[in-house]
Amino acid sequence: MIRDFLRRVAALIKKEFITIWNDPKTKGIIIGMPLMQLLIFSNTSTMEVQNIDTVILDRSKSVESRELISRFEYSPRFRNFYYVDNEEDFKKQFDVQKVQIGLNIPNDFSRKVKSGKGAIVQVVSDGRQTNSAAIGAGYAGQIIAGYSNDLIGNPDTGLNITVRHWFNPNLKYKWYILTIIVSMLSLVTTLILTSLSIARERELGTFDQLIVSPLSSFEILLGKSIPPLCIAMALTMIMTGIIIIFFKIPFVGSVLLFLVSMTISLLAIVGVGLYISAISNTQQQAILSAMTFMMPAVLLSGFISPVEDMPLCLQYLTYLDPVRFFMVLSRGIFLKGMGISDVIANIIPLLVIASITLTLASRTFKRKLG
Amino acid sequence: MKILIALIKKEIKQILRDPSSIIIAFVLPFISIMIYMYGINLDSVKITMGVKNDDNSPEVATLVKSFGHSKYINSINYDNMEDIKTAVLSSKIKGAVVIPNDFSTKLSRGEKADLLVITDGSETNTANYVQSYATTIANQWLSSSRFSRKIKRPVITAESRTWYNPDLNSHYFIVPGSIAITMTLIGILLTSLVVAREWERGTMEALLSTSIKPIHIVLGKYIPYFVLGMMSMAFNVFLCVGIFKIPFRGNYFILFVVSGLFLFTSLGIGLTVSSKLKNQFLSSMVAMSLGFMPALMLSGLMYPINSMPEFFQHLTRIIPPRYYVSFIESEFMAGTIPEIVIANAVFLTILGCLLFIAVYTNTSTRLDGNK
């Protein structure tokens, strides 16, 4: 009895693998596309704003203003400087997006600095360009404050604020974003793989043949969920390996916990994908429904802005979002070494999501028969 | 011409009969914009953080209070570091401020007082917020406290201005950005399926045996999805400007012309992939990887292109959303700026034409792909 069961499930799993592995194109795309994206996005996703282009309107033309400007010129973050002598040109440089930052030094600058009355330098940033302009303005502020401090001599009063970034001492954005990119790429691949799997068999007519065979719904479910889970797991592990080896991101957590939580996270996504697939009649419906699920799921996962900051009703909604827990777990174990009790707290909702979606999917196999 | 009209009519009927294309064109943008408006907030993120105070002086108590009163912070008091560690580990708090027991003593003596700020570095975004909130609050407290006399005022202060978005409302650029995402999705994902579907279902062979020309097939796909895309665009703009009152300073005519050009390039990507691969599963996978994800990650919407390594900066030049994002943000927030409109429109036109040629050369009227 149990041997028959295993044999049937194994046959189905093998078949699913062959359909993917037989075709070099399919294999290449499933493995190659995410890796290519990892390679590109890992290089391009940076919040360490660099190569800032700046426009400078120096009305003061004094020793002090030159000194301030030269501090900008020596900063590695700033690239090109455009010097203008009127407000109109100053604005023009912004309008055509030539610069992200502008410095407007008034003509009383030197006088006020000398008298110690407090000079003002206007730092203009381009509000059309995400938060990079704001970050750039922050750097500019730091340079100005540094110059100011040098002028008055190091203050020996005030606060000596020490910032300690736990789990990421230099607060490298890459550490954070790479764990997210890996999760995102696994999410997209798994979702496409599963959401099309049943819909495609239905469109091509092969699903009937499966239903007529002695395979039970549960066996079909296993056969349909294990292969994408394995592929997604393998892909996640390859990508995790790459970011550990090539990007030198320290993995501090427990490998076992990581494996277990990734498996369960991906299982929940497999469940969602299969459920979408089971209720879709065509591949188009399946892939578009998958997107309709994915967009809000990613937006509400806490990756763009923290869950605690959302309106209460949306916060409750995120309990249905496997991506939320997926991201907490992958980052938490990878970078923070999250302990078992925290891991369990995040795994439970995923298990609930997985069991509900998988049950619904397997029930829908049959209900769709008409 | 008659052939083309017949094909377009057919395609439109197919679109109308399948609710999924309507969902992606109208329902998904609505959900996305709702989430951007109400679920996502990049301006004044509220953060939960811990405060551990080892200094019992009454002045310091007001510092602790000002953490509690800040509308950006939800503060929790802790007595020992162990608890803070556990709370950060479980993401209960995103960081903490530790005030040492000699804090007020040092300040009264006119010395520098130490203040420790801890952040959860695994989430760099929130870590930055923790750092800046804590620093700002502490400095504000200091300047209004009795210790402030002992501090020298800075001789130069930077006055920040943000042009085009003086209120610093992040919705003003996120929501136009979401239009770019929706347009990419319709342009690329939907069309990546439609040619492949005709091959998979066998309808292509019957079409090819008529005197149909490749240009008919190509335009027969471009035109209906272009119309659908532009309708979705109009709906998006209506939602943004009409319902959610995002300020629009540009010109609607120009907005729609350049959006049309962008849609033309997106359709080109989807149709190239679809006619090349002839398989819905593979083309949707490739369309996501080559079309949708780069639109998010490489368009300048999430990460500044200037800060990327040089090679990748050049790479973004072949990504149509790059030009569109630059255009739409500017058109919404700064109004029509001829240089920006023209530069982006020219690049979109060039890319669109190249992709059109790619679609055309991949469309054959024979089964084995010969011309």
Added chain:
Amino acid sequence: MQTVTIKNLTKNFGSSVAIDNLSLNIEKGKITGLIGADGAGKTTLLRTIIGLLLADSGEIDVLGFNPKTQKDELNLHIGYMPQKFGLYEDLTVIENLRLYADLKGVTHDFDKMLEFTTLAPFQDRLAGALSGGMKQKLGLACTLLGNPEFLLLDEPSVGVDPISRRDLMKMVREMINPETTVLWSTAYLDEAHSFDTAVVIDKGKVIYEGKPHDLASTPQEFENKVIDLMGGYNKEESLIAKNYDYKAPDVELTVEADNLEKRYGNFYAVKNNTFKIRKGEIFGLLGPNGAGKSTSFKMMCGLAKPTSGTARIMGTDIIRHPAKARSNLGYMAQKFSLYGSLTVRQNLNFFALVYGISILKRKEKVDEIIEVFGLKEYEKCPADELPLGLKQRLSMAAALIHNPPVLFLDEPTSGVDVLTRRDFWNHITSLAKKGVTILVTTHFMDEAEYCDRISLFYKGQTVAVGTPKELKQKAGANDMETAFINLIKESEVK
């Protein structure tokens, strides 16, 4: 006057030869039948003639055009109906007609066409919801639009019932003018016998070209002659039946349909369908397309849920214990439904395992079945790339692999060449002799003669049940086809 002149045509796909140095003339104003074994190169030839495929070498002239360089001009003058006609299933009947009319630049005057096809009452129905025969009629109607000078039909009558088959033939004959040339690829030799010319091809070469009546005077004889041309059929002991190893069932009535009913709103797709099949019996389910055969079939094997009633296989209720009931069942679907991207062997391996053949025995079993069904040279070929007839063989092989005591075969011989059809039936009858119960549907009326009992199905209800002999007597006919048509008409009158 020649419509098509082909000289020394060769077409290869990779290393396999599809058309081998073929020369052929097709006369204007005549109907030419194209006959050949599965994989003989019929479809490739048709596709090459109209320029859908390019030949590797040789010359083709079609209506004075070169399909290689003048495909567009040529296609204005032809009507081509591919094997799997490209109807848009999400468009209605009338929308499909309008689309093809516009593509061919002809007026929207469909009254005559709709009347001929009897599709008029269904013109607003989605093409995907039509029965198999209706789809073929609609496909043919789309092909005939614009009165093309040259019609190429690739097995238009596959899966079509005898009445609709006559309708199709009538449609073609009446809608064309004497100048029209028709090239008609078919597996029905009675059909081919009625044509002006017959061309038999084998392994990419023409092996006979001439008037069918020169070869034989009756359709039956013609069939035998064609079989001889194709290498002859030697009835051998069925290896499948010989090696078929299964436990003889202890129930006598192995398949029972108990008042099966399927209702959609007020419409009965199947109405109180009751029958019992004994062990070792071949029970044929005949009826026109859309009569409810496939629905009955699907309910019998649990693919569709009956509105009321139930079915039992080896005494096991299909609704209550589907998995147990199905393990006794071999099922061959009407539409090819094996995995296209898997090779022949991989497909068989998969079904062997799913149906519980142990891993040790599997290789032996799969080898054997590949051998018996003549799939040896295709075993590494992806199923999608097989010609239609070989796909059917593979489906049959997959249905038989676990030696089930009950076999459900839904149009097993549709699109299969005449030699293989005989071979199929040799296996089916030998299996029945061993005690296997077989429920089969077919549109070949000569095949109905092999059945022990036949149930004639029309408009969702059983019209007549009995042995072929009884039915013929009842209808007062000499052959099954006439009996079928008479009995259907009779019930129509009632």
